[in-house]
Amino acid sequence: MQSGQIERVDGFLRALQDRICAAIEVADGAARFREDAWQRDEGGGGRTRVLADGQVFEQAGIGFSRVRGPRLPPAASARRPEIAGRSWTALGVSLVFHPRNPHVPTTHMNVRYFEAQADGELPVWWFGGGFDLTPFYPRDEDVRHWHRVARDLCAPFGEEIYPRCKRWCDEYFYLKHRNETRGVGGLFFDDLDEGGFERCFAFMQAVGNGFLDAYLPIVALRRDEAYGDTEREFQLYRRGRYVEFNLVYDRGTLFGLQSGGRTESILMSLPPRVRFEYAYKPAAGTAEARLADYLVPRDWV
């Protein structure tokens, strides 16, 4: 059977999506989110919101989804054979923001809850999520701020949490074929059930709530910095790496596409405009060449 936990997580996630949309509309100052509510044949649905062609955000997408199925696919229960074949429910909020100004970093946040149910049995559940930052022209003070917010929100849950989720993020958002991370990292966690539901739910809320504290100050600081064609072209080129990561490696994207998820909601993470260039290398000593130093894991706090 389903637990009452689902409704609590559902309430938090919908409210989180609303709050983030409201804050991003204020930050943008021009465009609004448009919502598509959708349903899934197999059960459940979601509300996908996209702000397009804004003043600050070239595209900002944030989706809430709550989907269920009658039987766990084998891949989902590989690590937990005791729940093979159970019915399941998955809830999450996922966002990717692509700012217009190359001095404002791209960002991604996701929080999710998963529950596997069986008649007469307690549900098996876990949380996952995190947030990460992908700058084009990184500033040390911005990256330090980002990681300080991440560290501070983890602190109430134990000293080991931040370093563990920080390392996991560096390992997850890694392009093996480029030998570089997707950005400067942040937090990543999955399969979280340690310490009971209340503790885990509180941590997931802390991550979701902390996101705007981590991101908005950087937007405010960099949104009006001057830039020209060089910076724009570099941004478009680097967005290509975002596409490579999401389509080649990202488990959420690939699982979503393979399992018949709503394609447009899954691929709204892709940048609105992108450039690929064969064998591009920034000239030594340029601002563009500096980025490579930031795509190797580093302690920031």
Next chain:
Amino acid sequence: MQSGQIERVDGFLRALQDRICAAIEVADGAARFREDAWQRDEGGGGRTRVLADGQVFEQAGIGFSRVRGPRLPPAASARRPEIAGRSWTALGVSLVFHPRNPHVPTTHMNVRYFEAQADGELPVWWFGGGFDLTPFYPRDEDVRHWHRVARDLCAPFGEEIYPRCKRWCDEYFYLKHRNETRGVGGLFFDDLDEGGFERCFAFMQAVGNGFLDAYLPIVALRRDEAYGDTEREFQLYRRGRYVEFNLVYDRGTLFGLQSGGRTESILMSLPPRVRFEYAYKPAAGTAEARLADYLVPRDWV
């Protein structure tokens, strides 16, 4: 041991790359191919040629590679367990051309040869390849021409060859998450060893040689057609599907990236500029809406 067959295939493939480059430079009339010769630590290497910012071709990439390894990876011998662990050599020419004018279709061609060797044993070998066309504003007469050339080059090898390779192409270049083919198809074949080396090598040569006959007349006919922002934006949007296919589904791309291939040579297939747009749908009755009718397999000859 290696067979003398490798040197014959090698000679054909290098000459094919040279001929195609010469013809494309003439067709373009402005830009030239730049060559990067590269070597692979594990054995072998290649020559990657890219023509960028041409008059007709926004980007044209064509690579020759000849690589070898001491032991077949398990995936490569899954269907042929008798050759597990053998040393191997793989040769191929692969190209993707991205024209500037949206009335000129994007195209891809690949021909390849694979050989697995063991001391005191005859080598096990097979051929693969094909070519396919991805128009933005398809014309029936162009698509018929394309498939007629494909059919005619297959004819000397038996009546069943064209329908089989045509169907295989439609099945291979298929985006499941979009329920559409990548383009209007062409030919695809793999694991070809039927009828002996001479016959198979001749077929692979016919495919490689036939490519320019299939493609260049379409380029000549459409290169000067007028277009504006609408067509350009639609082209950039549709190129997004090319990126989706190559990074999510294409076995050559994924195997190359996973096996430590030269990243820049593998990803030169990606279009120079791309656009993604959430939930885009062309208005009914427009030239852009027509394309969908061509992304369902059809008999063209």
